[in-house]
Amino acid sequence: MLKGFRDFILRGNVVDLAVAVIIGAAFGAITASLTADVITPLIAALVGAPDFSSLVVHVPVLHKVAPPSPLPANYVAPGEIHVGKFLNALINFLLNAAAIYFLIVVPMKYLLARFEPPAPPSTRACPQCLSDIPLAATRCRFCTEPVLAV
Template sequence: MLKGFRDFILRGNVVDLAVAVIIGAAFAAITASVTADIITPFIAAIVGAPDFSNLVVHVPTLRHVVPPSPLPAGYIPPGELHVGKFLNAIINFLINAAAIYFLIVMPMKYVMERFNKPAEAAPTTKTCPQCISEIPLEATRCKFCTQPV
């Protein structure tokens, strides 16, 4: 029973998957930082808003809700739509998708095309030295000039 578990854990693809998850989490932190610290302030400078994460749309509520006391972490009052956080998440996703596509998918596609190249077919004809016509490899005489080959 434990031997089967050990074999499962030490299989190459399980270890590769674990490494990929760890690197993916680190990469997610980098792209979140790029979004929050570089792209969002750049776009905000153009648009004039200081930060997208503070971009909130207020909608009217049908009834009054008393907020809980003390407020829990991440509490969003009724009638507030945090559009800026959603925009940051979209930008993060696009950065991740672009990085994965251009750094992993395209190079792997190129490598797979190089490895899966069809083998060149063996030649089935040869050239007659006298009349320079194409004749079958098995031919002993040229069918055009009757020269022995």
């Protein structure tokens, strides 16, 4: 039983996944800081608001709702839509996605393409019409010219 657990834990993809989760959490903190401390103030300087989290859309409420007596920390009044918090989360997501794509996916594609041998060709050109035909074909399907099998 323990040998099976050890084999499961030491399999490459489980270890890679654990490393990815840990690095992803740390990288999430970095991009959250970049969003909150650098990008949001730059955009806010253009828009004029100090922070996007203060952007709220008020919708008329059709019935009276009494707020709870001790207000919770994350209480949202009826009829308030916090658009700014969504914008902050959207900017943070886009930064994470862009960083993962440009810093991990693109270099990995480049490295894999560099180290993998090219796939063997599965087609060849017809000597008569120059269209692609399978390697084992004895006649071109486009011009019906007999060709020598490879």
